[in-house]
Amino acid sequence: MERPNKHAPVPFIDLAAQYARLKSDIDARIQTVLNHNRYILGDEVKELEAALATYCGAAETVSCANGTDALILPLKAWGVSAGDAVFVPSWSYCASAEAIALLRATPVFVDVDPLTYNMDPASLRAAIEGCPSDLTPKVVMSVDLFGQCADYDTLTPIVREHGLKLLADSAQGFGSTLNGQHPIHWADAATTSFFPAKPLGCYGDGGAIFTDDAELADTLRSLRMHGSGTDKYDNVRIGLNSRLDTMQAAILLSKLSVFEDEIAARNRVADRYNAGLAQYVQVPQVMDGVRPIWAIYTIETDEPDALQAALGEVGIPAPRYYPKPIHRQTAYADYPTGAGGMAVTDAARLRAISLPMHPYLDVATQDRIIETVKAALH
Incomplete structure (x- = not known):
């Protein structure tokens, strides 16, 4: 019998093994999209949004083009802009702060807990109360780093005490729960990324926002489509082109099943x-x-x-x-x-x-x- 090669490369994340398991279902779903030709906001996108909302207990899910846009869109919907402070951990991927800076707001970096690497509540309180006088505190962006949701039971009272919004960046943590609850139980909005390396990832870029606020969800749907209104040629706000394509939604539906x-x-x-x-x-x-x-x-x-x-x-x-x-x-x-x-x-x-x-x-x-x-x- 041939001995295994002790130096054979080990994949950091084995997407090929996952595809082998799901191949017949993924291939069939892709073929369905190729047959109906509705590549942007097709029925699979709506089906995925409904399934994700049910999965994490959110009233609304709004998909978008990537995980960074998933952070930008709610910040933009809340009017975050120049002069506003958004409190965010520094030990994270740059997109967490990038979304803030792109709106000309100011990321204020917060330290993390030494055991979980998630936002430290004491550091958050110190950052809010010591915020530079030329900035207006607006949002706390927690980050569910490495796949473990943050200490929302402790963070949320601090956020509410100071009248701020809570945005849960769950790009690495979608599916993680605290006492059986997903982050949207506490947050005004939660987000995820469907980058291929994520636990729930597609075969390209994609993202989603979860909220219980129907008005916010409507604004997010407008913003992801160039700020559209009821008239296709009368955009009512300045938005983005940030839609999840139907092919990626089809793939995600298959992956969500396992x-x-x-x-x-x-x-x-x-x-x-x-x-x-x-x-x-x-x-x-x-x-x-x-x-x-x-x-x-x-x-x-x-x-x-x-x-x-x-x-x-x-x-x-x-x-x-x-x-x-x-x-x-x-x-x-x-x-x-x-x-x-x-x-x-x-x-x-x-x-x-x-x-x-x-x-x-x-x-x-x-x-x-x-x-x-x-x-x-x-």
């Missing part, structure tokens, strides 16, 4: 990692009451660069999220950090490294990853 099963599989993979690595690295911590979806499995070690090199030598990808947080990036260096500082973010960025994570990671391959990590650190 999403819960895949989340369960991701949690089994995470449990195996935790059991195998807890004595060697700092494994991820999950807040009480949270069901994570493990978009990214991130550990901490004193030697992340050496570990990344050792894993890479045997074909195991181990990217670093995020060695340069947003407040340290060139385009965002002049924006303010909250009054509480960024000590946790700046410490975690030096130690964090991520391992392959997907529902189709078999035990033998995962054992190979675990043993490689252990060998590299001893």
